[in-house]
Amino acid sequence: MTFPSDFTRPDRSRPEPLWHQAENAVRELIARGTWPDGMQLPNEGKLSELLGVSRITVRHALRNLEQSGLLRREHGRGTFVRRSTVIGGIRGLTSFTQEMAERGLVVGSRILEMIEIPADGEVASALEIADGTPVYRIRRLRAGDDQPIGIQTAYLPASQFPGLLEIEGPIPSLYELLRNRFGVTPRTAREIYRVGAVDGDDAELLDIAAGSPAFIVHRITSGNGKPFEFTISIMRGDRYEIRSKLHL
Template sequence: MTATIRRVDRSRPEPLWHQAEQALRGLIADGTWPDGTQLPNEGKLSEMLGVSRITIRHALRNVEESGLLRREHGRGTFVRTSTVTAGVRGLTSFTQEMADRGLVVGSRVLEMVELPASPEVANALEIAAGETVVKVRRLRAGNNQPMGIQNAFIPAERVPGLVDIGEPVPSLYELLKARYGIAPQMAREIYRVGAVSAEDAPLLEVEAGSPAFIVQRITSDGRGPFEYTVSTMRGDRYEIRSRLQL
């Protein structure tokens, strides 16, 4: 693999590792290194960028921690722009999470209907079972690769006319804020390991039973819970990382 890479400029005030990191990110962002590309080894990158191996390791670690690279023991380092890494973060939508990682978000509404709240949904939204909720079911993608299926439930009385909007819903949070003045203030999430259902498998382009993260999220504003979402995220394209310290 041959690529033109911007060498570091030692006359600039930015640290060498930062310049190296930005050069690597640039090759990923502009498509020079597409998803699945194997990077040159550390020695070659050091030569290409004009920095030491220690500097390269620092830059590679930062890009890897942001979810854009994966290291495979005995094989090397690969680009993985279609993977979302979840970790300590602020209260953001999937759309913003994808944008923060330099991915092009995709969203397709599969279903938007009003229906009675099940006991599970009612308990999460702190409403009575049977009350009307709006269900928004969407296929979420990054860089044209299917990532997951999200089923969001919202009390219908808070979003009158939502099912009749007749427009795409790439970011539900942006729509709720613009049309109904609903803005998230806090959320609780639960992650568990599960499997892709037979219904979701064709949409996610995997076999039924494939590993997945099942993510439950309850989002609230000043009036209380306004959204309960259950997401099935592909296990090979979504991961969770935490940084622990004493």
């Protein structure tokens, strides 16, 4: 196995811990595409030889990369690159775009639909408005590093965001748009995660087989104590994980 000529190898003369240098070296190889999505990494012994560090150092680096979602370990098979997985869990109120950035992925967004409709019971209840109140429905296909990860459908009160449907071009971050254009900042959100199957149309958009498992996420976002967004997300089960730390 060969590395790029300008590849940054761990160097004992540098002040950073060797495990941290080894971790960054693997990140660099993944980011460059030298080690692409799905590739099996060399075993710990070979990595130790290639990087010029001990097996313990390699093990430490791989564990950190697995916890950050860049690698996956399969018992009896080995360690594989998993660049396109987004890991959710206990965190601050973030947008999909922020989640992508935190995982080192390039966000992608394609608008599937932007229309005004009357709010049905579920949407009206979530936004605390009357049934039939005009709302905007914005449906987007979300991706990381050109790989589809989820479909998000956001509902917003039309009266609160006049002219929103007239905005041209992609909407990478809806929160950023609402903050900059309308002065609305998300303060709190409630989320419910369920597991469901993806139907045919959505499965085709997500490039998976119909009936594949997915996280169905309902989020109600508020600013100044009042809900302004209700979003239903369908996140690919093989590219989105939920991890939490539990304490006694």
